[in-house]
Amino acid sequence: MKNVSENNINFIVCSNTKSIQSNIMKKYKHSIKNVLMIFPLSDEIELTQIDEEALSKIDAVICAGDGKEEPLECDFDKVLKIRDDCVKLNKNFIFRDTGRLFKMNGKVYHIPKGVGKEQAKKAKVDYFISQVDKEIYEEETLWERLAKSKFRSKFKMSQKDKDYYGEKGEETINSHAHDFIEKRLAPKNPKRDGRQTPLNGHPVFLAQHATGTCCRGCLEKWHRIPQNKALDAEEQNYVCNVIMAWIKKEMEN
Structure with missing residues (x-):
């Protein structure tokens, strides 16, 4: 996503009309994009049956088919129905993935694993309210x-790194991340820029290399935060959120 990272988007996942309204009201978060993920x-799905107050909290609707080995069938007619509702309701719509079992024009297709996103994109049914919204939602996510x-994918936390995280705790590691970013990355012209982040020695260092937040050049390339300017508080928080998200993913592996 181009202007809003997935760390600044709240995905509210539902699979049926009945659960949508209650989930939106329970899981809505202020000050960030809230996306209904079907x-x-x-x-x-009948979006027009959802309460107006709940729908007003949603910026976009993303739908995707089932990717399991024994998937539920995703019918393209149902995709188009959701899209039509989004157009009527003035909501961004993205068809993210066909899933493994996809029905179109009365014929059922068995989609190979990993191909569903490409097939969904070929359908060309995404709907965006504005060019800005298109740039936000159309592009691949940072993790993709x-x-x-x-190079980025080769960085992994060792057991020693995981033990260190477990010993120190999330709050302390997050504090370390903020300290490193403030001193080594945030200045307009950081010292030794391009070489200021060690390749190992701390989970945050690994995360920085894995996420392209290790120097200002990489930060610009991967996150579109320009060089030759000091990072403001919001940008520093964003970088730390990305770092901590990667570390948490590693801790789950």
Whole structure:
């Protein structure tokens, strides 16, 4: 996503009309983008039946088919129904993935694993309210882009790193991240820029290399935060959120 990272988007996941309204009201978060994620899409969804107050909290609707080995069927007619409702309600709509079992024009297709996103994109049914919204939602997520980089993907937390995180705790590691970013990355012209982040020695250092937040050049390339300017508080928080998100993903592996 170009202007808003997935760390600044709140995904509210539902799979049927009945659960949408209550989930929106329970899981809505202020000051960030709230996206209704209909997954897996198998039931017919009636967005026009949702309370106006709940819908007003949603910026976009994303739907995707089931990617499991024994998937539920995703019917393209149901995708188009959601899209039509989004157009009527003036909501951004993104068809993210066909899933493994996709029905279109009365024919059921068995989609190979990993191909569903490409097939969904070929359908060309996404709807965006504005060009800005298109740039926000159409592009690959940060994690998808990073996964394609052999260099970024090679960084993994060792057991020693995980033990250190477990010993210190999330709050302390997050504090370390803020300290490192403030001193080494945030200045307009950081000292030894391009070489200021060690390749190991701390989970935050690993996370910085894995997420392209290790120097100002990488920060500009991967996160579109320009060089030759000091990072403000919001940008520093964003970088730390990305770092901590990567560390948490590693801790789950």
